[in-house]
Amino acid sequence: MASHAHDPAPVLDKDGVRLTVDDAIATVTLTNPDKRNAQSPALWRALTEAGRLLPGSVRVVVLRAEGKSFSAGLDRQAFTPEGFDGEPSFIDLARGSDAELDATITEYQEAFTWWRRSDILSVAAVQGHAIGAGFQLALACDLRVVAEDVQFAMRETSLGLVPDLTGTHPLVSLVGYARALEICATGRFVMAEEAVNTGLANLAVPADQLDGAVRDLASAVLAAPRDAVIETKALLQGAQNRDYEAQRAAERTAQARRLRDLAGLGE
Secondary structure, X not given: OOOOOOOOOOOEEEOOEEEEEEOOEEEEEEOOHHHOOOEOHHHHHHHHHHHHOOOOOXXXXXXXXXXXXOEOOEOHHHHOOOOOOOOOOHHHHHHOOHHHHHHHHHHHHHHHHHHHOOOOEEEEEEOOEEEOHHHHHXXXXXXXXXXOOOEEEOOOHHHOOOXXXXXXXXXXXXXXXXXXXXXXXXXXXXXXXXXXXXXXXXXEEOHHXXXXXXXXXXXXXXXXXXXXXXXXXXXXXXHOOOOHHHHHHHHHHHHHHHHHHHOOOOO
């Protein structure tokens, strides 16, 4: 986890988020370990900005966090009457109109949506606690590699809220409706072994091997031609919403595009 002298200069470094770019790999790091990388609207805006600042050369985005915990979730300050400096408190939000509330939550969600863009492949490296918003941020990525000490939990329901930072769709698609409902309704911890067994995580490794395992995965992805990875990701993302015949047709269309490109006959 230590910084090295040859690390590239950050493209962005503010509000608990640092973005560095090293050729085809971008790394987004949560940088507030003293607060267990608790999340706030300012952090979400910084994450959204990180997505907008990605150069076109980037193929893999690694999401990691400093310290013992990936993210302990929403900063508890959000639940106080005063909230965060310069931000509407939850109580203020509740008093706003439906349209205002919808617009605010939409803005918050932007931090969680760009990780699924088809032109990149995102990998979350998750250690320790990933709770609530932390769990949802890990779910925002395409793939998850976890340390053996990982503890996922969706605590929103127990606080009288619902998970609203885009985590419900990937959670259901990864572990199924019944298990997703049970995880959310009970707020219990999901540990590394269950995470791997249910498809929530791709791989679990000892904590000191987490960064190395993610680097190996990124290298393996980069070994394949970029356009083939982009087309395959889009094909698989769409599979959930297509029936068998429609998916067959999508495969044919995508393959025709790849063959023409490889033959130098692309548009």
